[in-house]
Amino acid sequence: DAKTTQPTSMDCAEGRAANLPCNHSTISGNEYVYWYRQIHSQGPQYIIHGLKNNETNEMASLIITEDRKSSTLILPHATLRDTAVYYCIATYYAGGTSYGKLTFGQGTILTVHP
Amino acid sequence: DSGVTQTPKHLITATGQRVTLRCSPRSGDLSVYWYQQSLDQGLQFLIQYYNGEERAKGNILERFSAQQFPDLHSELNLSSLELGDSALYFCASSRGTGHQETQYFGPGTRLLVL
Numbered sequence: 001d002a003k004t005t006q007p008t009s010m011d012c013a014e015g016r017a018a019n020l021p022c023n024h025s026t027i028s029g030n031e032y033v034y035w036y037r038q039i040h041s042q043g044p045q046y047i048i049h050g051l052k053n054n055e056t057n058e059m060a061s062l063i064i065t066e067d068r069k070s071s072t073l074i075l076p077h078a079t080l081r082d083t084a085v086y087y088c089i090a091t092y093y094a095g096g097t098s099y100g101k102l103t104f105g106q107g108t109i110l111t112v113h114p
Numbered sequence: 115d116s117g118v119t120q121t122p123k124h125l126i127t128a129t130g131q132r133v134t135l136r137c138s139p140r141s142g143d144l145s146v147y148w149y150q151q152s153l154d155q156g157l158q159f160l161i162q163y164y165n166g167e168e169r170a171k172g173n174i175l176e177r178f179s180a181q182q183f184p185d186l187h188s189e190l191n192l193s194s195l196e197l198g199d200s201a202l203y204f205c206a207s208s209r210g211t212g213h214q215e216t217q218y219f220g221p222g223t224r225l226l227v228l
Contacts, residue, residue: 038157041202041222041224042221043118043204043206043219043220043221043222044157044204044206044219045219046217046219049216101147101159101162101170101172102147102149102157102159102206102217104149104156104157104158105156106156
């Protein structure tokens with residue numbers, strides 16, 4: 001799995017967009033970028049993933065640069081409940097074999113303020 | 115609610131003892147993953163099972179073992195417990211199709227070794 005680098009912490013005002021960056025300069029062509037978050041000591045929660053195109057779902061948007069060396073997770077209207085540790089992970093799943101451990105780094109502690 | 119269940123939620127035991135953690139994957143998921151989260155090591159992948167067979171191993175100690183049963187539930191056995199084994203243990207599951215897999219995590223088992 002490619003190594004990812006994230007800022008240790010970020011702050012965001014409630015109602016504003018939270019933009020969380022991630023560098024993955026050694027990502028290979030078949031590695032997806034996944035984002036998970038962990039609220040307090042709960043189980044990590046899947047947010048979104050992508051390969052090279054920008055992705056959006058009901059939780060967030062994922063913007064991947066054209067060279068795929070970095071990405072940004074966007075929470076469009078952050079709420080207090082979005083305060084969590086956000087993990088950016090680059091990983092691949094070999095087709096048909098379902099091999100796919102997730103390598104978690106330290107993540108970004110996002111604090112949403114009232 | 116991810117659909118992954120783990121029991122027990124909390125476990126307190128003494129050094130040298132053996133415990134079993136149980137995980138039931140989401141309905142239809144064939145792959146089960148075990149992760150350990152300690153304060154000093156962060157979230158670490160331990161082992162993966164796919165449809166009853168071991169698929170990948172991570173930083174799993176020899177004192178630890180796991181298996182996945184025909185009904186697809188999995189158990190993680192921890193023996194000769196040491197103080198340093200105190201951690202959160204998460205189970206995750208995924209479809210097992212091997213393409214764009216998303217892992218869904220359970221709420222975890224908090225193990226305290228005294």
